[in-house]
Amino acid sequence: MNIPQNHIRNFCIIAHIDHGKSTLADRILEKTGLLTEREMQDQVLDNMDLERERGITIKSQAVRTVYRAKNGEEYIFNLIDTPGHVDFNYEVSRSLAACDGAILVVDSAQGIEAQTLANVYLALEHDLEIFPVLNKIDLPSADPDRVANEIEDVIGIEAMDAPRISAKAGTGIDDVLEEIVNRFPAPAGSADSPLKCLIFDSLYDPYKGVIVFLRVFDGSVKPGDRIHFMATGKTEEVVEVGYFGAGRFIACDELSSGMVGYITASIKELSQTRVGDTVTNADNPCAEALPGYKKVNPMVYCGVYPADTKRYPDLRDALEKLQLNDASLSFEPETSVALGFGFRCGFLGLLHLDIITERLEREYNLELVTTAPGVVYRVHKTDGEVIELTNPSNLPDSSEIDYMEEPVVSAQIMVSTEFLGSIISLCQERRGVQTGMEYMEETRVLLKYDLPLNEIIYDFFDALKSRSKGYASFDYEMKEYVRSELVKLDILINREYVDALSFIVFRDSAYERGSKMCAKLKEEIPRHLFEIPIQAAVGGRIIARETVKAVRKDVLAKCYGGDVSRKKKLLEKQKEGKKKMREIGNVQIPQKAFLSVLKLDDE
Amino acid sequence: MSRSPKRPSCRCSSWMMNDIHVYIHLPFCKKKCDYCDFLSGKYDEDTKRAYLDCILREIQYYGPLLSDRRIRSVYFGGGTPSLPDPSYISRIIKTIRDRHTLKKDAEITIEMNPGTTDERKVKEYLELGINRFSIGLQSANDDELKALGRIHDFDDFLYLYDLLRKNGASNINVDLITGIPHETFSSAKRSLETVCRMDPEHISVYSLIIEEGTPFFEKGAENLDLPDEDTESAIYGMTRRLLAEYGYGRYEISNYAKRGYECRHNLAYWDLLDYIGFGASAASRIGNRRYTNIRDVDRYIRSREPVFEEDILLDDDECMSEFIIMGLRKTSGISLDDFSSRFGRKIREVYGESIGKYEKEGLLEIKDGRLSFTERGMDVSNIVLSEFV
Numbered sequence: 008m009n010i011p012q013n014h015i016r017n018f019c020i021i022a023h024i025d026h027g028k029s030t031l032a033d034r035i036l037e038k039t040g041l042l043t044e045r046e047m048q049d050q051v052l053d054n055m056d057l058e059r060e061r062g063i064t065i066k067s068q069a070v071r072t073v074y075r076a077k078n079g080e081e082y083i084f085n086l087i088d089t090p091g092h093v094d095f096n097y098e099v100s101r102s103l104a105a106c107d108g109a110i111l112v113v114d115s116a117q118g119i120e121a122q123t124l125a126n127v128y129l130a131l132e133h134d135l136e137i138f139p140v141l142n143k144i145d146l147p148s149a150d151p152d153r154v155a156n157e158i159e160d161v162i163g164i165e166a167m168d169a170p171r172i173s174a175k176a177g178t179g180i181d182d183v184l185e186e187i188v189n190r191f192p193a194p195a196g197s198a199d200s201p202l203k204c205l206i207f208d209s210l211y212d213p214y215k216g217v218i219v220f221l222r223v224f225d226g227s228v229k230p231g232d233r234i235h236f237m238a239t240g241k242t243e244e245v246v247e248v249g250y251f252g253a254g255r256f257i258a259c260d261e262l263s264s265g266m267v268g269y270i271t272a273s274i275k276e277l278s279q280t281r282v283g284d285t286v287t288n289a290d291n292p293c294a295e296a297l298p299g300y301k302k303v304n305p306m307v308y309c310g311v312y313p314a315d316t317k318r319y320p321d322l323r324d325a326l327e328k329l330q331l332n333d334a335s336l337s338f339e340p341e342t343s344v345a346l347g348f349g350f351r352c353g354f355l356g357l358l359h360l361d362i363i364t365e366r367l368e369r370e371y372n373l374e375l376v377t378t379a380p381g382v383v384y385r386v387h388k389t390d391g392e393v394i395e396l397t398n399p400s401n402l403p404d405s406s407e408i409d410y411m412e413e414p415v416v417s418a419q420i421m422v423s424t425e426f427l428g429s430i431i432s433l434c435q436e437r438r439g440v441q442t443g444m445e446y447m448e449e450t451r452v453l454l455k456y457d458l459p460l461n462e463i464i465y466d467f468f469d470a471l472k473s474r475s476k477g478y479a480s481f482d483y484e485m486k487e488y489v490r491s492e493l494v495k496l497d498i499l500i501n502r503e504y505v506d507a508l509s510f511i512v513f514r515d516s517a518y519e520r521g522s523k524m525c526a527k528l529k530e531e532i533p534r535h536l537f538e539i540p541i542q543a544a545v546g547g548r549i550i551a552r553e554t555v556k557a558v559r560k561d562v563l564a565k566c567y568g569g570d571v572s573r574k575k576k577l578l579e580k581q582k583e584g585k586k587k588m589r590e591i592g593n594v595q596i597p598q599k600a601f602l603s604v605l606k607l608d609d610e
Numbered sequence: 611m612s613r614s615p616k617r618p619s620c621r622c623s624s625w626m627m628n629d630i631h632v633y634i635h636l637p638f639c640k641k642k643c644d645y646c647d648f649l650s651g652k653y654d655e656d657t658k659r660a661y662l663d664c665i666l667r668e669i670q671y672y673g674p675l676l677s678d679r680r681i682r683s684v685y686f687g688g689g690t691p692s693l694p695d696p697s698y699i700s701r702i703i704k705t706i707r708d709r710h711t712l713k714k715d716a717e718i719t720i721e722m723n724p725g726t727t728d729e730r731k732v733k734e735y736l737e738l739g740i741n742r743f744s745i746g747l748q749s750a751n752d753d754e755l756k757a758l759g760r761i762h763d764f765d766d767f768l769y770l771y772d773l774l775r776k777n778g779a780s781n782i783n784v785d786l787i788t789g790i791p792h793e794t795f796s797s798a799k800r801s802l803e804t805v806c807r808m809d810p811e812h813i814s815v816y817s818l819i820i821e822e823g824t825p826f827f828e829k830g831a832e833n834l835d836l837p838d839e840d841t842e843s844a845i846y847g848m849t850r851r852l853l854a855e856y857g858y859g860r861y862e863i864s865n866y867a868k869r870g871y872e873c874r875h876n877l878a879y880w881d882l883l884d885y886i887g888f889g890a891s892a893a894s895r896i897g898n899r900r901y902t903n904i905r906d907v908d909r910y911i912r913s914r915e916p917v918f919e920e921d922i923l924l925d926d927d928e929c930m931s932e933f934i935i936m937g938l939r940k941t942s943g944i945s946l947d948d949f950s951s952r953f954g955r956k957i958r959e960v961y962g963e964s965i966g967k968y969e970k971e972g973l974l975e976i977k978d979g980r981l982s983f984t985e986r987g988m989d990v991s992n993i994v995l996s997e998f999v
Contacts, residue, residue: 565816
């Protein structure tokens with residue numbers, strides 16, 4: 008099948024969460040006749056159950072479709088889906104780099120949100136042609152004129168003539184399709200130059216090995232070619248090339264410049280095909296790699312343990328399987344006195360962490376105990392060595408530490424003026440430094456803050472939502488490491504140090520966090536035969552204490568007569584309860600206690 | 611339920627004893643109390659008659675099975691066994707005498723509630739050979755009685771108690787409950803002292819447990835004005851001391867008696883002896899078989915053959931566990947020799963680790979060939995016993 012390069016359109020759809028990206032994608036596929044009604048799942052691009060339930064897209068995917076335009080010509084559309092969450096920012100940027108244009112979907116009731124902006128800036132950085140689409144015009148509260156104005160004012164792109172659509176109802180989709188043909192440029196690049204492709208995603212298939220998703224910028228590639236991965240330095244022979252049907256792979260003879268498709272080359276490990284890497288021909292390489300490649304590193308770490316210690320091997324198997332399709336997930340074995348054998352896992356962010364733990368629990372039927380998530384701290388030792396600290400237990404003795412650094416992000420928060428005060432104080436409580444404040448409209452403000460990552464990984468998003476009645480939106484990107492006064496907060500239960508409860512905290516917050524943790528643990532730890540002190544300590548100094556009183560009486564003084572069963576059942580229940588506890592010294596700690604300390608700011 | 615022949619049977623089955631104890635459940639009440647979760651309530655006369663027929667039939671049904679057994683105790687529990695006409699009780703006792711061997715010195719107990727009995731009844735009970743009377747008083751404080759949903763006041767109790775004594779009753783138990791609505795440390799102490807001064811032979815002191823399905827449960831413990839945890843603990847400790855002062859020895863977690871007046875029937879439960887229950891919801895243990903009749907009066911009446919709520923054959927491990935769980939409720943605990951002769955193994959071989967641990971913690975002790983709780987151990991016995999289930 009020979010398609011002239013100028014009849015190809017490679018594009019993506021960008022939007023704030025819930026503004027209708029996936030629904031519009033469905034409609035485009037439907038209208039271009041690629042799918043029959045019967046094949047139509049509700050949302051074709053999101054094919055993991057979990058994604059559908061959460062309403063977000065996790066893994067980027069692509070689909071190829073054929074459109075007969077009003078001018079009578081046939082066009083190939085390659086729609087590349089992008090993850091919509093800040094945790095996956097790098098993946099988003101690589102997906103955008105594979106496109107020439109971006110459809111900006113904006114909810115005509117809600118208007119611009121923080122992710123709208125973040126995505127637009129990202130698209131502009133990649134020199135994408137952008138045209139806006141005003142979605143959800145069927146909502147009673149829709150005000151497309153106001154939102155068009157807002158887009159022109161805030162983003163500075165023409166929006167008055169933007170298609171006004173309802174992706175849900177299927178109205179206005181034809182206009183969008185014509186805009187794609189007319190507004191987006193055909194791919195540049197030359198089929199005669201040496202091969203130069205960008206990897207924007209990959210997938211592990213048990214039969215074909217790794218399937219590499221790529222955009223060909225120059226040259227062409229076909230089965231039998233020897234290809235070279237420029238960042239990882241590996242060379243492989245191509246087994247198959249093809250493009251993306253709806254939910255399936257369709258092999259073809261060759262991929263050439265401007266095309267989006269996949270290759271397989273009997274690659275066993277996903278880590279070999281890094282998103283953002285450049286693929287070229289090993290025998291006729293291009294002069295230089297495409298810009299923008301970086302190795303993604305986990306930003307958030309936590310300990311993940313099986314609730315039932317016997318299921319440690321199951322947890323390991325499950326993590327290995329998940330990693331096959333998620334190279335950004337890292338894990339290594341660790342042991343905890345309190346929790347036994349488990350893994351220290353690294354995630355791109357909190358959402359990523361949530362998704363992985365949820366998948367472990369749901370798809371692999373594992374009950375987990377997780378420790379407080381932490382960021383990667385840089386510990387500068389007095390001997391000049393620098394440690395990247397992912398587990399608080401590994402913090403060297405304070406005498407060996409010169410100073411410590413923590414990661415800081417630059418965050419953008421969009422909030423209506425009504426809640427401005429409370430959001431600003433929230434950011435201040437979290438040690439934020441304001442770097443900017445812009446009025447979008449009279450009633451909406453874009454706040455810019457530099458915030459330490461460890462202040463936002465617990466519950467910042469929840470706090471933001473509750474203090475703005477759900478109206479604030481938030482986006483961030485990693486900025487830099489800065490020097491900070493950090494200490495390790497330890498918890499001692501009955502004078503025994505509980506490794507799984509330690510975490511790194513800003514020095515001035517240590518007392519408050521420590522007191523809250525002790526109070527919370529006091530609620531969770533049942534009375535024992537003896538009194539149990541619960542203490543918070545920094546560097547061996549006790550800064551907070553609570554006491555679980557000894558049990559005075561636990562006796563069944565009821566008349567059950569000859570009814571042995573009921574008596575036994577009560578004792579059995581007590582015994583079952585005991586089994587679910589973790590033993591530290593001679594204190595039984597319910598697993599719930601380990602999780603409860605993750606949510607200290609619930610009140 | 612499981613009566614699979616594959617299951618190894620317990621040595622209890624070969625350890626057949628000649629004696630047996632009989633429990634009879636009479637679920638009828640004038641009105642059900644708000645905390646009560648036993649099978650009890652208001653029933654019409656037809657149901658009462660039909661129920662009696664079934665009890666008699668059940669007693670006859672088990673005749674052959676118990677042909678070589680001698681009955682050492684009979685216990686009429688409820689419900690309110692003192693509610694129906696005494697002829698009801700007399701027909702049951704007569705049937706037992708006809709079909710089984712009731713020992714001459716058998717302990718025969720009837721539970722009574724104040725406000726349900728007159729002199730005629732008391733006289734007739736005594737004539738029938740009933741020799742132990744258990745009165746459900748629960749509290750000597752009228753406000754507390756009201757809060758519990760009892761039908762009587764303290765004066766009703768005094769009337770009944772005098773009636774019994776006047777007619778020659780020489781073995782009386784009084785039931786009390788602590789941890790009840792509006793109770794304070796001093797009101798609990800007053801109830802106990804009042805009862806002690808009346809000098810019954812036996813006193814049982816139970817704790818109120820809010821059970822699912824009761825009006826108390828529906829209302830929610832937090833709305834009941836219950837004494838707090840510390841007050842309850844204090845009442846619990848005071849009970850033991852006060853009853854000791856008045857000469858009542860504690861022989862089980864909730865049971866206190868003058869010397870020689872320990873309830874033989876209840877001891878059978880704790881000693882894992884054989885007992886058979888007649889009537890809906892009644893529990894039985896015969897050898898290694900343990901079963902409970904259906905907990906529903908209508909279904910009990912309707913079925914021609916016994917229908918069980920639960921019917922289990924216990925294996926050795928389960929029997930040993932129950933021997934300990936039940937036996938340790940007694941202050942005298944369990945005899946190590948009894949254990950060995952019953953199960954053919956030394957108790958240390960089976961439970962050495964747990965016993966050692968709690969001995970060290972001062973909760974269990976072995977003395978004069980018996981394993982028993984220390985005083986502190988009994989206070990927290992659930993923690994210890996849950997390791998033996």
